[in-house]
Amino acid sequence: MADTVLNSPNIKKLSAKDFRSDQENRWCPGCGDHGILNSVQKALADMEIKKEDYAVISGIGCSSRFPYYMDTYGFHTIHGRAAAIASGVKCANPDLEVIQVSGDGDALAIGGNHFIHAVRRNIDMTILLFNNEIYGLTKGQYSPTSNQGMVTKTSPFGTIEEPFKPAQLALGAQSKFYARSIDTSIKLTTEVVKSASAHKGTSIVEILQNCVIYNDGTHALVTDKATKDDYQLILEQDKPMIFGIEKNKGLILGGNGKLIVVTIGEHGITEADVLVHDAHTENPHMHWLLSSMMAPEYPVALGVIRDVASPSYDEKMVQQIKDVQALSSIKNMDDLLNSGDTWVVE
Amino acid sequence: MSQKTKIIEREEVVIRFSGDSGDGMQLTGTQFSDTSALFGNDVATFPDYPAEIRAPQGTVGGVSGFQLHFGHQEINTPGDFADVLVAMNPAALQANLKWVKPSGTIIVNEDSFTDKNLEKAGYDSDPLMDDKLADYNLIKAKVTTLTRECLKDSELDQKSVLRSKNMFTLGMVYWMFDRPFEHTEEFIEKKFKKYPAVVDANKKVLRAGYNFAKTIEALAYNFSVAPAKIRKGTYRNITGNKATAWGLMAAAERANLELFCGSYPITPATEILQELAARKDLGVKTFQAEDEIAGICTAIGASFAGDFAVTTTSGPGLALKTEAAGLAVMTELPLVIVNVQRGGPSTGLPTKTEQSDLLQAIHGRSGECPMPVIAASTPSDCFHYAFEAGRIALEHMTPVILLTDGFIANGAEPWRIPKMSELPEIIAPIAKEGDDFLPYAREEKRLSRKWAIPGTKGLEHRIGGLEKMDGDGTVSYVPENHQVMSDIRKRRVALVAENIPEIKVKGNEEADVLVVGWGGTYGHLITAVRELQKEEKSISLAHFNYIFPLPKNTAEVFSRYKKIIVCEINDGQFAEYLRSSFQDIKFEQHNKLMGLPFTVVELKERFNQLLEEK
Numbered sequence: 040m041a042d043t044v045l046n047s048p049n050i051k052k053l054s055a056k057d058f059r060s061d062q063e064n065r066w067c068p069g070c071g072d073h074g075i076l077n078s079v080q081k082a083l084a085d086m087e088i089k090k091e092d093y094a095v096i097s098g099i100g101c102s103s104r105f106p107y108y109m110d111t112y113g114f115h116t117i118h119g120r121a122a123a124i125a126s127g128v129k130c131a132n133p134d135l136e137v138i139q140v141s142g143d144g145d146a147l148a149i150g151g152n153h154f155i156h157a158v159r160r161n162i163d164m165t166i167l168l169f170n171n172e173i174y175g176l177t178k179g180q181y182s183p184t185s186n187q188g189m190v191t192k193t194s195p196f197g198t199i200e201e202p203f204k205p206a207q208l209a210l211g212a213q214s215k216f217y218a219r220s221i222d223t224s225i226k227l228t229t230e231v232v233k234s235a236s237a238h239k240g241t242s243i244v245e246i247l248q249n250c251v252i253y254n255d256g257t258h259a260l261v262t263d264k265a266t267k268d269d270y271q272l273i274l275e276q277d278k279p280m281i282f283g284i285e286k287n288k289g290l291i292l293g294g295n296g297k298l299i300v301v302t303i304g305e306h307g308i309t310e311a312d313v314l315v316h317d318a319h320t321e322n323p324h325m326h327w328l329l330s331s332m333m334a335p336e337y338p339v340a341l342g343v344i345r346d347v348a349s350p351s352y353d354e355k356m357v358q359q360i361k362d363v364q365a366l367s368s369i370k371n372m373d374d375l376l377n378s379g380d381t382w383v384v385e
Numbered sequence: 386m387s388q389k390t391k392i393i394e395r396e397e398v399v400i401r402f403s404g405d406s407g408d409g410m411q412l413t414g415t416q417f418s419d420t421s422a423l424f425g426n427d428v429a430t431f432p433d434y435p436a437e438i439r440a441p442q443g444t445v446g447g448v449s450g451f452q453l454h455f456g457h458q459e460i461n462t463p464g465d466f467a468d469v470l471v472a473m474n475p476a477a478l479q480a481n482l483k484w485v486k487p488s489g490t491i492i493v494n495e496d497s498f499t500d501k502n503l504e505k506a507g508y509d510s511d512p513l514m515d516d517k518l519a520d521y522n523l524i525k526a527k528v529t530t531l532t533r534e535c536l537k538d539s540e541l542d543q544k545s546v547l548r549s550k551n552m553f554t555l556g557m558v559y560w561m562f563d564r565p566f567e568h569t570e571e572f573i574e575k576k577f578k579k580y581p582a583v584v585d586a587n588k589k590v591l592r593a594g595y596n597f598a599k600t601i602e603a604l605a606y607n608f609s610v611a612p613a614k615i616r617k618g619t620y621r622n623i624t625g626n627k628a629t630a631w632g633l634m635a636a637a638e639r640a641n642l643e644l645f646c647g648s649y650p651i652t653p654a655t656e657i658l659q660e661l662a663a664r665k666d667l668g669v670k671t672f673q674a675e676d677e678i679a680g681i682c683t684a685i686g687a688s689f690a691g692d693f694a695v696t697t698t699s700g701p702g703l704a705l706k707t708e709a710a711g712l713a714v715m716t717e718l719p720l721v722i723v724n725v726q727r728g729g730p731s732t733g734l735p736t737k738t739e740q741s742d743l744l745q746a747i748h749g750r751s752g753e754c755p756m757p758v759i760a761a762s763t764p765s766d767c768f769h770y771a772f773e774a775g776r777i778a779l780e781h782m783t784p785v786i787l788l789t790d791g792f793i794a795n796g797a798e799p800w801r802i803p804k805m806s807e808l809p810e811i812i813a814p815i816a817k818e819g820d821d822f823l824p825y826a827r828e829e830k831r832l833s834r835k836w837a838i839p840g841t842k843g844l845e846h847r848i849g850g851l852e853k854m855d856g857d858g859t860v861s862y863v864p865e866n867h868q869v870m871s872d873i874r875k876r877r878v879a880l881v882a883e884n885i886p887e888i889k890v891k892g893n894e895e896a897d898v899l900v901v902g903w904g905g906t907y908g909h910l911i912t913a914v915r916e917l918q919k920e921e922k923s924i925s926l927a928h929f930n931y932i933f934p935l936p937k938n939t940a941e942v943f944s945r946y947k948k949i950i951v952c953e954i955n956d957g958q959f960a961e962y963l964r965s966s967f968q969d970i971k972f973e974q975h976n977k978l979m980g981l982p983f984t985v986v987e988l989k990e991r992f993n994q995l996l997e998e999k
């Protein structure tokens with residue numbers, strides 16, 4: 040997060056409207072992206088960061104149109120490379136608040152390499168990963184997160200590929216911050232984006248997003264009014280993992296290392312038996328289990344799943360330069376040019 | 386230092402050190418060239434090593450060589466043929482004999498001429514025993530035995546003892562050319578500071594080699610090469626890659642910007658990244674990216690955010706960076722892309738030199754995507770042209786490709802150190818808070834847009850790879866606008882010609898033959914042309930560093946010569962480019978694709994042929 044002045048009298052309180060650009064929005068009516076845009080604009084307005092210090096970087100895809108609709112510094116780059124470009128932005132100016140917007144194709148297929156390495160380096164930026172399990176802009180091909188068997192234009196007989204679970208990829212790359220939200224929940228998305236931004240290091244916010252044209256209803260169990268309470272587990276720090284319409288379902292750890300859904304009040308289970316969420320624990324084991332849960336066997340974990348403090352790449356970069364500068368006798372180019380073996384010709 | 390029997394004054398001498406890739410020949414060569422430069426000679430060097438770090442021992446494929454040329458006049462090439470060859474094993478002799486001058490001196494490590502090694506090197510019989518080397522001055526030295534003998538009281542293990550045998554040959558050559566020890570002794574002391582036994586051993590063996598040569602009177606005479614008459618100033622030795630790194634840093638300092646280098650290691654460009662990584666003291670930010678694409682993309686991000694950003698690579702890496710280079714053109718961000726060319730296509734000859742990425746640099750992107758291209762021509766002028774690449778990128782708000790090649794990147798020469806105050810200040814068109822700003826509004830002279838750097842209040846804006854509306858920079862699919870923007874992108878690069886020097890011909894303003902070259906062939910071309918000029922031949926040289934756009938007076942210069950021959954280490958790419966630019970002019974060609982530089986001999990032969998043709 041940018042080291043910006045908190046409570047400074049010079050900063051006037053911004054509203055979501057201040058982050059709206061004058062560009063006509065070209066997303067399809069009903070697209071989940073509209074809700075995400077509103078949430079992000081709200082989150083940015085809520086944070087005490089100067090508007091000119093935000094830089095929103097995207098790749099290619101429907102979601103990557105995002106910067107055009109934000110009245111901040113923005114860069115709509117090329118397919119898959121947003122993480123690399125955002126990394127360069129942050130290194131050039133660590134005071135900027137860098138937000139990368141990518142879809143599942145952009146971040147996990149063509150940009151998979153940049154994604155895992157950005158996470159591994161722990162550069163202080165927030166990656167918003169819109170996951171609709173389909174290629175939308177190219178009009179309906181399967182993505183690396185599409186379920187096996189899914190019929191799309193490039194898999195007319197069903198895909199034969201195992202999908203990625205983005206959180207597993209991130210945890211494998213030593214992710215320190217992983218949160219999840221859904222496009223329909225403005226409040227939750229706003230909150231997790233703010234938490235992600237406050238975290239120093241690479242923060243990933245996976246947003247389950249609905250493509251109304253090519254993959255409508257892919258997250259329906261989690262988002263539909265009738266089912267959502269049974270399929271959303273909203274995690275809160277130090278709170279028991281309870282969910283369900285009647286708020287009587289919880290998670291416990293089974294003897295085989297798997298999570299088990301239990302009902303409070305049945306088989307002698309009480310609230311005290313239910314697991315308590317700790318996003319700050321360094322060991323990623325529980326975060327792996329939570330982030331891997333899929334409906335209908337489990338509820339889908341939402342909110343901040345993992346949030347572990349660790350020095351960021353950019354902090355270490357700045358510190359290393361300072362340390363070397365303090366010890367070196369070379370202060371400018373003239374010093375360098377004349378260092379080492381030289382001789383004078385009279 | 387020593388009592389010489391007979392001293393022969395020489396204008397210039399070429400020495401080639403060769404051995405197994407683990408024999409330390411690069412170090413030996415570097416020591417000799419540094420010492421010679423300190424002595425006051427002009428020097429040019431060229432390392433020639435295999436791609437494998439440890440190629441099969443004793444084979445021709447595993448031979449590592451280092452050639453150096455020193456003299457008391459201006460030296461422009463590492464020399465075609467060697468006066469002295471040091472061959473540490475039969476394979477080195479096999480691989481390098483063809484590069485020795487007739488009646489040249491050959492020093493061999495006699496101990497290594499075993500049946501097994503001879504067989505590995507492809508010899509049917511021992512060349513030291515038959516008359517194959519009768520025309521040469523052959524010096525047989527039992528280097529291994531003598532090194533071992535010299536260190537018999539040392540506490541070092543056998544392996545370490547044998548590792549110092551390169552110092553024995555260096556000592557021998559120091560005697561032959563009357564070189565002082567001090568520089569090498571200091572070097573040894575510094576390098577092995579933590580291992581006093583190794584310092585002692587190396588110094589002892591160096592002196593033993595020297596004394597051995599003196600005792601056997603290795604030559605019937607000694608060469609003496611007087612110091613060169615060189616322009617006054619402070620000098621240092623520098624390789625092309627180091628000079629490139631320093632030139633980029635100098636541009637950052639004169640532009641008052643921080644330097645960011647996003648790069649991925651690739652032979653023969655890696656040393657630039659390494660050199661920049663070592664310069665944290667000057668605030669250089671280096672980012673060893675996960676791949677070539679991330680190398681350029683991090684640099685583009687850094688450029689967007691206000692750093693002077695560069696990326697370094699070699700041919701295959703440039704191919705990978707192509708799409709992102711197009712983004713830099715579209716978004717009109719300053720960026721320097723350094724391509725240290727090597728033999729291609731594909732993995733090709735990674736450690737050998739070539740100039741075959743020229744058309745890739747000029748044209749190799751999707752769409753109509755013009756970008757300035759410049760080329761350095763000697764190890765030390767890499768500094769100047771890296772600086773120039775930065776100046777053009779920042780003043781014109783454009784990516785620029787700087788071409789060097791394996792030959793000048795690895796080669797070294799003495800360089801007169803400039804003062805930073807002699808270099809021009811670089812002023813990038815940075816937009817300030819309160820400025821009237823539209824992302825694609827332009828200043829008139831260079832048609833460059835302003836650089837509004839994130840963090841500047843009130844200048845929030847969006848850029849990207851989609852075509853943008855002229856002026857306000859919103860996404861535009863308007864057909865007429867694409868024509869306008871394409872024309873502007875072309876015009877912007879053409880306008881760089883107003884901001885670069887005209888081409889200056891070496892030699893007469895009019896002549897029968899104009900030799901045309903570009904980039905790293907300068908040393909060989911100028912040497913061949915000067916030698917022919919001394920013979921009163923009607924020949925001049927036009928050597929290009931500014932490739933795209935070409936200097937404004939190029940057509941006018943070409944019109945003054947009867948014949949023009951374009952010489953390149955490729956199949957004729959610059960010639961092709963010139964033909965498309967100047968359709969009424971006839972261009973002859975001289976090309977070579979062997980992974981090797983030209984030789985002065987072959988060039989003179991070709992030029993003489995052209996001079997004689999009616």
